[in-house]
Amino acid sequence: MNPEDIDRIIEMAREDRAPFYTVEGKWLWSPIPDDRTSANTMYEFENGIRYTSYAIYWPELCTDADFNALTSSDRIPGTETYTFDGDMLTIDGIPLQVTFECDGGIMLFENGGKLWRLSSDCN
DSSP states (O other), rough: OOOHHHHHHHHHHHHHHHHOOOOOOOEEEEESSOOOGGEEEEEETTTTTEEEEOOOOOTTTOOOHHHHHHHHGGBBBBEEEEEEEETTTETTEEEEEEEETTTTTTEEEETEEEEEETOOOOO
């Protein structure tokens, strides 16, 4: 097999793979798993550290604007480390298989958990 054939096979394999999504960024968690509008917790995945912030506006529901207004000073004390390798998210040493929906806007965990990317329009 010549080098051009090998390059063509490698390129075809890349095209066949599912899109690659990252966990970096801001994600919302809701106590009602299928209702993003009830989200009250934001996780920020940033360079191997996961930060947690709460947007509590009871009795009103939190909006994307409320979460976008949060700054690093709104984070709760303490952090968790994470690594991500394609479909395995490991948080504080606990590996979790994840998949993505809605063009990477929803992250689904093997244990039934669900996060919504703050910047997405996914519901």
